């Protein structure tokens with residue numbers, strides 16, 4: 001009996017990070033959290049780095065000089081990607097949480113069409129938008 | 145797939161990797177393999193029954209109705225929670241089928257999850273009609289009034305089996321033990337949206353807390369996995385709307401529906417016998 005108590009079989013972080021055979025929205029749930037946390041981390045670093053300004057122009061210039069180069073351009077692009085995805089997916093989530101785009105309760109019939117199915121068009125439109133914006137900004141970051 | 149001669153009856157040899165766990169002996173669950181020819185039409189539950197009857201009587205699993213209505217037989221099959229009696233084995237399109245107990249619930253033995261958590265959460269949202277007219281409830285005079293449309297507004301959610309599948313699909317339940325979970329949210333909405341009920345405020349109290357409805361971020365997994373089309377994800381979103389409206393003092397429900405008016409110009413047919421006398425007072 002003792003072993004049973006400890007074996008609570010909760011998926012934990014594993015179940016959170018691995019959406020397995022579930023559908024795309026569950027992957028978006030993970031991405032949304034990761035992008036949100038990354039943006040928060042970026043914001044803190046951003047405030048810290050740009051805080052160099054209070055030590056005068058020289059300090060500002062050396063700090064800015066230390067965060068250039070291909071690695072930082074790539075990181076900045078990731079911030080951009082997180083921002084675009086989090087923002088547009090966030091619009092979808094806000095609408096859904098207000099009950100918009102998920103239909104209304106009704107007697108279910110086979111094959112079941114649930115709220116997740118009903119919001120799919122909106123989801124795909126927003127995700128295509130994310131890709132388009134990211135392609136344009138990738139051109140702007142790396143090519144132009 | 146080989147066809148037996150003389151019948152148009154397909155069989156296919158399938159290997160089942162079945163989770164075994166005896167809390168008295170094992171520290172960790174392990175997978176045991178059983179291979180046998182499965183014939184067309186067998187559900188995953190039929191295969192488990194076959195194993196228990198013919199191959200290994202020590203296998204434990206839970207099932208009762210075998211027709212998708214009791215919610216006992218939910219298991220995690222090839223990485224997805226399903227009702228095993230409700231799923232054709234051939235439909236899985238696999239030569240190897242892995243069957244585990246529902247994740248996010250403690251294992252009692254082999255494939256049997258301990259669903260206590262589900263029932264506690266379900267109870268916490270007061271899943272019954274709450275009214276103040278105690279006298280009418282104790283000794284009813286007529287039925288409460290409800291139109292067919294008002295019935296449809298919550299009917300979908302009342303099909304919940306309490307099978308627990310949605311809680312094992314939910315990524316939030318996976319990390320937050322205290323999260324109230326899709327099943328309870330679905331039922332909270334079901335009763336809140338019932339015109340006969342007056343308990344919305346109490347139920348919103350039960351779900352509007354740090355581990356309540358706001359932990360749902362619409363991963364949609366519960367709605368996709370639910371075998372009865374209950375759509376707990378939709379219920380959760382509509383509950384958020386109710387909870388937010390309540391903060392602004394809006395969206396209050398009209399008073400719970402009263403008893404239906406007495407029909408006019410009708411009389412009781414003469415050949416209907418009287419109800420038997422009450423056996424309890």
Ligand code: SF4
Pocket residue numbers: 303304305306307308309310311326327330369370371372373374375376
């Ligand atoms: S809502 Fe669906 S998946 Fe969840 S317990 Fe009820 S029937 Fe099962």
Ligand code: FES
Pocket residue numbers: 207208209210211212213214215216217218227228229230
């Ligand atoms: S045995 Fe009753 S739902 Fe499967």
